[in-house]
Amino acid sequence: MLHVPAYQEELEASAGTLTDRVYRHLADRLVGGRFAPGDKLSLRAVAEALGVSIMPVREAVSRLAAEGALEVEPKKAVAVPLMRxxxxxxxxxxxxxxxxxxxxxxxxxxxxxxxxxxxxxxxxxxxxxxxxxxxxxxxxxxxxxxxxxxxxxxxxxxxxxxxxxxxxxxxxxxxxxxxxxxxxxxxxxxxxxxxxxxxxxxxxxxxxxxxxxxxxxxxxxxxxxxxxxxx
Amino acid sequence: MLHVPAYQEELEASAGTLTDRVYRHLADRLVGGRFAPGDKLSLRAVAEALGVSIMPVREAVSRLAAEGALEVEPKKAVAVPLMRxxxxxxxxxxxxxxxxxxxxxxxxxxxxxxxxxxxxxxxxxxxxxxxxxxxxxxxxxxxxxxxxxxxxxxxxxxxxxxxxxxxxxxxxxxxxxxxxxxxxxxxxxxxxxxxxxxxxxxxxxxxxxxxxxxxxxxxxxxxxxxxxxxx
DNA sequence: TGCCGATATCTGTGATCACAGTTAGCATGG
DNA sequence: CCATGCTAACTGTGATCACAGATATCGGCA
Incomplete structure (x- = not known):
């Protein structure tokens, strides 16, 4: 696992598995309006930014997708859903x-x-x-x-x-x-x-x-x- | 991928990724009362039964856990939540x-x-x-x-x-x-x-x-x- | 100058491996 | 016969690799 100082504090402070922490990180930003509808995420980019492998990101994103907070079409970038x-x-x-x-x-x-x-x-x-x-x-x-x-x-x-x-x-x-x-x-x-x-x-x-x-x-x-x- | 005839039909019939199919499989059994509260699942066992690797099962279970339909504590078997x-x-x-x-x-x-x-x-x-x-x-x-x-x-x-x-x-x-x-x-x-x-x-x-x-x-x-x- | 197509790079998906913590079974001692 | 402790088989977690489909970029042609 890489060490990215900017996120160390946040990730180490919270409890639970890495998946849980990534989930909370993304969920907080979502409800806080830090992402705009249509924004695209990359599993690898998020993983690198948070200093973890893509596995915990995959599971966190999977959970958020199940809740309709993210949209993931096969082989396409994960996106914040557009809302009509x-x-x-x-x-x-x-x-x-x-x-x-x-x-x-x-x-x-x-x-x-x-x-x-x-x-x-x-x-x-x-x-x-x-x-x-x-x-x-x-x-x-x-x-x-x-x-x-x-x-x-x-x-x-x-x-x-x-x-x-x-x-x-x-x-x-x-x-x-x-x-x-x-x-x-x-x-x-x-x-x-x-x-x-x-x-x-x-x-x-x-x-x-x-x-x-x-x-x-x-x-x-x-x-x-x-x-x-x-x- | 192994071939388990019993599930072939179901898995091939439905569309989407393997994760989606496994999700639907488990979700259907959950709402249909085919699992009892407290029942334990094993990622590997489910994977083998459905003839897929444990990856799609992990993601499907992750989604169900996010919805509270399954309970997953680190390093312990996935369980159908007990309800008080x-x-x-x-x-x-x-x-x-x-x-x-x-x-x-x-x-x-x-x-x-x-x-x-x-x-x-x-x-x-x-x-x-x-x-x-x-x-x-x-x-x-x-x-x-x-x-x-x-x-x-x-x-x-x-x-x-x-x-x-x-x-x-x-x-x-x-x-x-x-x-x-x-x-x-x-x-x-x-x-x-x-x-x-x-x-x-x-x-x-x-x-x-x-x-x-x-x-x-x-x-x-x-x-x-x-x-x-x-x- | 504008359009179009090939390609290189990106995407998520799925499988496999390594690991550490949990659990259950079995042997051993009382 | 029961309790106890050890061990072996299990659990999910995380990382890494291979792959196929989507995308964007850059070059060539009209």
Whole structure:
């Protein structure tokens, strides 16, 4: 195995097999919007960049392909799937249904979970209000808030399903958000987050569902309006 | 590559890479309840049985592990995950939410889709009423009916999520159903299926949701009552 | 200048080998 | 007869090699 200092820390820090680490590395970049739809990866290139052989990369990519986060056609380069507008509307509808349900379930959460949600809400709010927002950090904070809510729902199954959904929409959503400070400055997301937190605190399941649904719908409409999705 | 006649037909019939075929082979057996929770597989044994090298098996198993359908701990045999009762209640709750939503969405389906649902409903009804029911066939027919409904919902995303859920619950549910003619003879599932079909025909989303929810809940309660789930 | 085709380099797929950790069976001692 | 410890056969993991299909680049021709 080659030694590539840049990745040493990351790969050695995390636990598990090499396959697991490569998987997490790619998954993080996918949900964080560090890859654009249509981007191509090479097993050998990823392997070399991470200082491992192509075997762990193959298995990690295989897993991500099974989850629809990557597309692998025989003998062709692995690619981040392109998402057509119709497809994007479909996932958005499903996300509203499922993540909305999780938000509703989060209303029964205990104090610690609610404190965690509140903390993540504040992080995102602070980042949104900054004069020159750090967009990468905002994307991460947005994710942290949402998953604090979903974790509070107390369903490991639902959480796994939502993680899979984010893996698929990450490249589409976060890429655009990363490049466009406008929407963040508008504060729409901030308002929905605050509403969700308030609803969860008050135990009002319907309002929590609607707040998260509104947040998802808002981001989705923004992406669709930018019109960079094919078809 | 070895030639194992028993599997030749199946493997040559299906398309795609060897990995895809092995994946489908294992996935089918998983949702069909041909594996019991706790069963152990050996990469080499599966490879030999299917007449391929262990490489395609590795990738297929890797994908199934990513979906939670198989459990693979480093250096230990690959296993069908054991499901604790609490976990099973969790997936059941999630299934009711998600598959119920799909059933509701199926109410807008076109005539061809509804005809398909009706045909699958009839298949299952005939099998249920048989004097000596073919349980394996009944399990397959039940699956065919449910997926006809879910396909009619018209959401590829939702369908993929549901397939993943069935991959996880298949070993728990279908294994028991395969061994117990009693529940089938009771006709509870048959009644729920009929109710779902009628509701979808009438475009009554709420009733469709409740029928599918009832079916899922009924099967789940049966499994839980048999008390073979740990903890 | 623009199009087209041959080739060199890239891609993932599959097989095989080496290795270290796990497991189960068998022999040995109580 | 049972418990215990050792060993041998098993497990998945990772690396490397061979191969066939896709792709892009560069040269030649119209």
């Amino acid at each position: 507008a119709a497809q994007f509307r479909d996932v958005t509808r499903v996300r509203i249904e499922i993540e909305g349900a999780a938000a509703a379930m989060a209303c029964g959460a205990d104090r610690a979970a609610i404190r965690e949600i509140a903390a993540r809400e504040k992080d995102f709010r602070d980042l949104s209000r900054a004069r020159a927002p750090d967009l990468a950090a905002a994307v991460a904070a947005n994710q942290a808030f949402h998953f604090a809510v979903y974790r509070a729902a107390g369903s490991a199954e639902l959480l796994a399903i939502i993680e899979r959904l984010w893996l698929r929409v990450g490249p589409v959503i976060n890429l655009d958000l990363r490049e466009n400070p406008q929407r963040l400055k508008l504060g729409e997301a901030m308002a929905f987050h605050a509403a969700a937190l308030a609803a969860i605190r008050a135990g009002e399941a319907r309002k929590a569902r609607e707040a998260i649904a509104g947040d998802i719908r808002g981001a989705s409409n923004f992406i669709l309006s930018r019109g960079r999705l094919p078809e | 009762a609490a976990q099973f209640r969790d997936v059941t709750r999630v299934r009711i939410e998600i598959e119920g939503a799909a059933a509701a969405m199926a109410c807008g389906a076109d005539r061809a889709a509804i005809r398909e649902i009706a045909a699958r409903e009839k298949d299952f009804r005939d099998l249920s009423r048989a004097r000596a029911p073919d349980l394996a066939a009944a399990v397959a027919a039940n699956q065919a009916f449910h997926f006809a409904v879910y396909r009619a919902a018209g959401s590829a995303e939702l369908l993929a999520i549901i397939e993943r859920l069935w991959l996880r619950v298949g070993p728990v549910i279908n294994l028991d159903l395969r061994e117990n003619p009693q529940r089938l003879k009771l006709g509870e599932a048959m009644a729920f299926h009929a109710a779902a079909l009628a509701a979808i025909r009438a475009g009554e989303a709420r009733k469709a949701r409740e029928a599918i929810a009832g079916d899922i809940r009924g099967a789940s309660n049966f499994i839980l009552s048999r008390g073979r789930l740990p903890e």
